[in-house]
Amino acid sequence: GENVEQHPSTLSVQEGDSAVIKCTYSDSASNYFPWYKQELGKRPQLIIDIRSNVGEKKDQRIAVTLNKTAKHFSLHITETQPEDSAVYFCAASYYGGSQGNLIFGKGTKLSVKP
Amino acid sequence: DTGVSQDPRHKITKRGQNVTFRCDPISEHNRLYWYRQTLGQGPEFLTYFQNEAQLEKSRLLSDRFSAERPKGSFSTLEIQRTEQGDSAMYLCASSDSGTAEKLFFGSGTQLSVL
Numbered sequence: 001g002e003n004v005e006q007h008p009s010t011l012s013v014q015e016g017d018s019a020v021i022k023c024t025y026s027d028s029a030s031n032y033f034p035w036y037k038q039e040l041g042k043r044p045q046l047i048i049d050i051r052s053n054v055g056e057k058k059d060q061r062i063a064v065t066l067n068k069t070a071k072h073f074s075l076h077i078t079e080t081q082p083e084d085s086a087v088y089f090c091a092a093s094y095y096g097g098s099q100g101n102l103i104f105g106k107g108t109k110l111s112v113k114p
Numbered sequence: 115d116t117g118v119s120q121d122p123r124h125k126i127t128k129r130g131q132n133v134t135f136r137c138d139p140i141s142e143h144n145r146l147y148w149y150r151q152t153l154g155q156g157p158e159f160l161t162y163f164q165n166e167a168q169l170e171k172s173r174l175l176s177d178r179f180s181a182e183r184p185k186g187s188f189s190t191l192e193i194q195r196t197e198q199g200d201s202a203m204y205l206c207a208s209s210d211s212g213t214a215e216k217l218f219f220g221s222g223t224q225l226s227v228l
Contacts, residue, residue: 043220044157
């Protein structure tokens with residue numbers, strides 16, 4: 001089955017700096033890679049996702065890159081703000097037919113210091 | 115609130131008791147998922163439904179766990195003979211058929227087994 005590894009487990013940056021979180025996956029059949037943000041005591045929320053037919057996707061200050069050959073994908077947050085502080089989870093899945101469930105990494109706790 | 119709702123938010127029970135959680139998905143969503151999240155970990159897939167059919171179950175879902183979605187709308191997750199190791203946040207998520215991979219999570223039910 002799919003296995004997702006996520007690094008680092010904690011990340012501390014100064015406000016305005018960039019943050020990068022990396023994930024690797026094991027199943028070459030996986031074709032969908034979302035990132036979720038979970039603030040303390042709240043539900044995970046989808047912030048950006050990418051499909052395997054795309055190498056990069058950007059949405060304002062956040063971007064995701066995918067390297068299918070190396071089976072890794074990364075989240076990039078630029079110009080970090082204190083409200084970016086949260087736990088970020090990457091996930092991977094194969095979507096097709098009746099299949100479909102997300103396998104999550106263990107999370108990265110991002111702290112943005114003002 | 116038109117999001118995914120879960121009830122109760124918190125449940126404290128004694129070991130050996132049975133508990134049942136309810137999830138109401140976003141109304142037009144035909145897929146419903148159950149995940150379990152423990153402290154410092156990412157959500158772990160338990161099971162998912164497409165309409166009323168339970169299409170996939172994780173090995174994590176022991177025979178003490180049962181999930182139903184009788185009319186393809188709300189779902190219940192029952193845990194029989196609870197154990198301390200069952201203490202976790204139980205998250206429900208839903209998605210629609212057009213963008214089945216985009217999961218919208220509820221706020222979860224926090225279970226504490228004493």
